[in-house]
Amino acid sequence: MSVTPHSDIKLHIGGTERREGWAILNIVPGPHVDYIGHCKDLSFLANESCAEVYASHVLEHLGYNGEIQLALKEACRVLKPGGRIRVSVPDLEILCRLFIHPKGTFKDRYRIMRMMFGGRGDAYDVHQSGLTFELLHYFLEEAGFTRISRVENFGEFNDTSQQKYGAQPISLNMEAYK
Numbered sequence: 001m002s003v004t005p006h007s008d009i010k011l012h013i014g015g016t017e018r019r020e021g022w023a024i025l026n027i028v029p030g031p032h033v034d035y036i037g038h039c040k041d042l043s044f045l046a047n048e049s050c051a052e053v054y055a056s057h058v059l060e061h062l063g064y065n066g067e068i069q070l071a072l073k074e075a076c077r078v079l080k081p082g083g084r085i086r087v088s089v090p091d092l093e094i095l096c097r098l099f100i101h102p103k104g105t106f107k108d109r110y111r112i113m114r115m116m117f118g119g120r121g122d123a124y125d126v127h128q129s130g131l132t133f134e135l136l137h138y139f140l141e142e143a144g145f146t147r148i149s150r151v152e153n154f155g156e157f158n159d160t161s162q163q164k165y166g167a168q169p170i171s172l173n174m175e176a177y178k
Contacts, residue, residue: 011078013039013055017157022054027124040067042074050078056088057160057171059136061118064129072143079178085145086154088161090115091172092130098165115170136174145176 015024016032023034025042035044039058053075062068075085098104099112114120118127131139133150140148151173154161161171 008051008080009045009049009078010052011042011045011050011054012157013053013075014058015054015056015157015159017159019157028122039071040074042078045078047077048080048083051080051083053079053083053085054154054156055086056154056157057090059087060089060127060129060131061124062128064135068129068139069142072139072145076144076178081178083178084175085140085178086151086156086173086175087136087140088154088159088171088173089131089136090127090170091132092116093132094168094170094172095130098168098170112165115165131172133172133174136172140174140176145178148174148176150174 010022012019012022012024014026015022016026016030018024018032024032025035025037025039026033027036027038029036037044039055040062055075059068059071062071079085095112095116099109099116116127116130118125120126137148154173161173163170
């Protein structure tokens, strides 16, 4: 199913929470999913058919040697000029600091390792990349995005973009514009 350029879709990649005005793309079928597929291939959407793209804890599941870049280029392609992308990933820099913290226990390190490499609860819950502000900024810029910034909280969905370990937020939340 192709969507016309005048749709003004707000696309939630990897979403599980139904929200008015948002269409959900997920690789796993479910009652909340509008489109089943992979974020590297948004060919079901026309160029400039989306007003916004949101992806929380999705990009780390992609390889850094082309898959992240392809997914971001696809997101840029489907966004209208001036459209916004919001991306959240586990912040590798913060997780590394937590992992080596001298007061950390074995249990702490095990939990943090799962945040770094995926929980392995299913075949899709594996992280292929670790991202920092510098790396994600580079990938966003390379895909054609501008006005790239880090934000504390999106406040849009109840998802892992707000996840904390103890009192420490562990997500890198960024927004950028086409």
